[in-house]
């Protein structure tokens with residue numbers, strides 16, 4: 176029997192590409208150039224499986240017009256807000272993701288951003304590199320103490336919990352959180368955390384607010400101008416979730432006006448575009464979507480995709496089926 180034809184849309188860790196090449200009739204993207212909408216549409220007409228990443232967009236329009244050969248989208252990433260799930264389902268295309276294996280590394284990046292922005296690490300680094308450091312002095316780049324402060328977490332899934340654990344047990348912080356569904360207080364207490372009833376309650380008491388909810392329609396602009404104004408003026412916003420969870424224009428306005436003290440961002444509304452006004456601000460730390468970017472995690476993500484599509488083509492249920 177011939178092997179399923181699969182397309183990998185970007186470069187993946189070499190060890191994972193090697194396994195894919197053994198098991199499937201695979202087309203790799205050796206140039207690592209992102210495919211445009213027309214190329215992705217063509218892929219849906221040609222390949223049995225397409226393995227996209229979180230930066231490939233699959234709106235409903237991509238599933239329309241012409242026959243679809245693809246039976247499964249094996250997404251390299253836990254987030255799937257770049258795929259119109261309803262449209263995929265309607266066309267009978269299975270979608271899988273890669274949960275679990277990026278929990279720790281994403282929580283680590285959130286902590287990196289929190290520490291960097293509170294302790295002005297980005298500003299200090301830029302100053303040293305520019306040759307502008309004139310020596311130690313009591314008033315130089317004075318930041319905000321982290322230990323013992325209150326952190327508010329929006330979304331208490333795997334990554335939210337891992338972040339809570341770091342904040343509470345690593346930095347002695349009080350942890351409060353908002354989550355759509357109720358979390359057993361015993362479970363929350365394992366992370367030193369307490370659930371509050373509304374996003375607003377969390378915002379009002381927190382020195383740091385960290386977003387860990389999914390992107391997509393239901394959470395679009397969850398942090399809007401009104402909610403940003405509920406944060407303490409000395410508080411910081413951390414976003415390692417999805418860019419569209421924050422109204423970026425409202426955030427820039429809040430940062431420029433000093434309505435909040437700063438922000439640490441790993442994700443943006445129109446990646447890889449980062450607005451000039453955001454880049455001009457000193458009270459933000461900006462990373463290029465690095466949450467899962469470790470050798471261990473990226474290989475584990477790739478192997479999850481391999482497991483998902485192997486199960487699918489063997490006639491078994493893919494372990495991480497979204498739809």
Ligand code: DGY
Nearest residue numbers: 229251252253254467
């Ligand atoms: C994901 O997996 O959704 C991250 O944003 C990228 O690792």
